[in-house]
Each structure stands twice: as C-alpha cells, then as structure tokens.
Amino acid sequence: MLKRARLPLVAAPMLLVSGPELVIAACRAGVFGSFPTANCRAEGELDEWLYRIAAACGPDAAPCVPNxxxxxxNPRLDQDLDVILRHRxxxxxxxxxxxxAVAPALRAAxxxxxxxxxxxxHAERAIDAGADGLILLTxxxxxxxxxxxxxxxxRxxxxxxxxxxxxxxxxxxxxALLAARAxxxxxxxxxxxxxxxxxxxxDERYKDFVVESELDxxxxxxALSGLETNLLRRSLLxxxxxxxxxGLGPKRFSMTALEGREGGAPKRWRDIWSAGHSVSGVSDVPSVAELVDRLAAEYAEAARTTHALTAEPAQAAESGRVPGGAW
Incomplete structure (x- = not known):
C-alpha cells in the first residue's frame, strides 16, 4: 500500500476542510488523501464521497484513508463503519x-x-487493540x-x-518530511x-490567516472540546x-464545550479555526498538485544534502580518522 504513494505523506483529515476535491487531488498527486467521515452531513453522503473518490482516482493513485x-x-459511528466496510x-x-470496538470488523474486511x-x-493500548499503524500526535x-x-x-x-x-x-x-523518515x-x-x-x-479568510500567521x-x-487543541489566534480575535x-483546564472531552456562552457561541471549526506550528512554513495558496511537486523537490534536495552531510563521517570511519572542521 505504501508503495502506491509518490511521497511518504498523508494529507491529514481536517474537520470542514477536507472534502472530496482535496482528497482526490492529493491521491492523484501521489500522497495519501484523508477526510473525517463527520464532514459528510447529509444522508448517504459518505457513500457518495467514497464512490466519487474511488472513481476519480482509480487503482494507481495513492490510497484514500477515511478518518x-x-x-x-459519535452517534454515527456504527452507521459510518458499515459504509466503510462496504467500500473497503x-x-x-x-x-x-x-x-x-471497530478494529476486529475492519481487519476482518x-x-x-x-x-x-x-x-x-495510548500507543500501547492501540497496539493491544490490534492497530496496524499509529499516528503520533506531537x-x-x-x-x-x-x-x-x-x-x-x-523513538x-x-x-x-x-x-x-x-x-x-x-x-x-x-x-521536515525527510527528517520524519530519518x-x-x-x-x-x-x-x-x-x-x-x-x-x-x-474559508478564504482561514487560508489567509494560515498564510499570514507565524508559529507564535x-x-x-x-476550552473547545476538553482536548488540547492548537488554534489560530487571529480567528479568536x-x-x-x-x-x-x-486556556488549559480539566481534560474532559465534550462535543458542546462552547454552548451556553452569553451572546451565542461561535461554532468551533466553523468560526474558530485551527492550525499547527508549521504555519511558519506556509506562504501561499497553491493547488494540491503544485504543492506536492514542491514537496517532492524539497524532499529530494533534503536527501541530497543529508547524503553529503553523512558522507564525510562515513569515509572518516572507514579510514580510522576523526573528522574535524565543522564536526
């Protein structure tokens, strides 16, 4: 399955952001596409999305991995699981x-x-439950x-x-992708x-905020759900x-954490937007294909640089001398 991807990369599933357009573009460009099943709001929409993605991508594209x-x-867990089992x-x-609760049925399929x-x-619990892969949230x-x-x-x-x-x-x-591999x-x-x-x-303002923001x-x-969440400060303002x-309070997961605020609650994810520290590396809004081409070129350049950096120590070890200079 991993060999079907051009790059060892997943375009992560994002609430309200990842739709079939993004998933199809990612898979066609050669990286794993993903979307939260919760993004499918209407009756039968998850079934429709999975058919649409499969038809647009074909067997040679990188895989789609629903979330x-x-x-x-989650009141739709059983319903969404049944749809996923049909599409495999x-x-x-x-x-x-x-x-x-879901691993036995998924793995049997x-x-x-x-x-x-x-x-x-959490990793140990997932391993005990039969997980084939772990996504490390750092x-x-x-x-x-x-x-x-x-x-x-x-490690x-x-x-x-x-x-x-x-x-x-x-x-x-x-x-950064090559560093993860290393x-x-x-x-x-x-x-x-x-x-x-x-x-x-x-939303276009959301994209603008991501481009304009820095790590700080x-x-x-x-406060949004009881789970620690990274948000764009600009979207709060x-x-x-x-x-x-x-701030940070008791860790109690809730789907309605913002309800009941005076003046009406802004909707999390719709009105308050999330992003990670990597905003410092975002400076434009390309197509997915353009982005993946850029990532592939950067990945290749990083590999060449890493090879050059490791060549001298390897040669020194073979000759028995201690490398000096910048080392």
Missing part, C-alpha cells in the same frame, strides 16, 4: 479513543487500522494535538512497535500546509474573543 471518530459521543478502503484512521495517539500509554500539531517531543515520542514508540508509524506535527516542507517514521502527516490549497474547503500566532487551549480566556 473515523470512535468516541462514544486500504486503511482507516481512528481518532479520539481506542480502536478496540482486510482494512488496516491506523490510530491517533498522543502518549506512549507538540505543534494543528487541531487536537499532543504535547510530546517528536524525537522522543517516535519510544519504535522500541515497542514495528508497524506503520506516521508523525503529525510541525511539518510544512520536504525537509527518525524512523514510515509517513509524515500534514494538515496545516494543506489548509492553504485551492482545493481545501476552508498559534494558541493552545482545551476575529470573533471578538480574548485568547487569554481560552
């Missing part, structure tokens, strides 16, 4: 909880189970995020898991960089909200 929220608060995508990404995890304990990932250092997290997971590992957080170019990951996982593409369903403009809070009021 399924497995938390008990190569893999499914599970989020917000253990995949234990020949569908790999990739699971979002933010801690080593500090700086957009939307619902983790707090672990990516270097330490990847800790690799000590106990030899399945597919994807790194989420802080990647906006091919250099750490021991099979895939990179980019969301923020794909918000600012022509095919994304994000990302605000961490769990645009709603007349003080970022200082949106």
């Amino acid at each position: 399924l929220i497995v938390h008990r608060s 995508p190569a893999a499914v990404i599970t989020s917000v909880g253990s995949p234990a 020949g569908i790999q189970v990739w699971c979002d995890v933010a801690t080593v304990r 500090a700086g990932a957009g939307g619902q995020t983790g707090s672990a250092n990516p270097f330490a997290f990847v 800790a997971v690799r000590q106990r898991f030899d399945g597919i590992v994807a790194l989420s957080g802080g990647q906006a170019d091919g250099h 750490l021991g990951c099979d895939l990179g996982y980019m969301g923020t960089r794909f918000i600012a593409t022509r095919e994304a369903r994000a 403009d990302i605000h961490l809070t769990n 645009a709603q007349g909200l003080d970022p200082a009021e949106f």
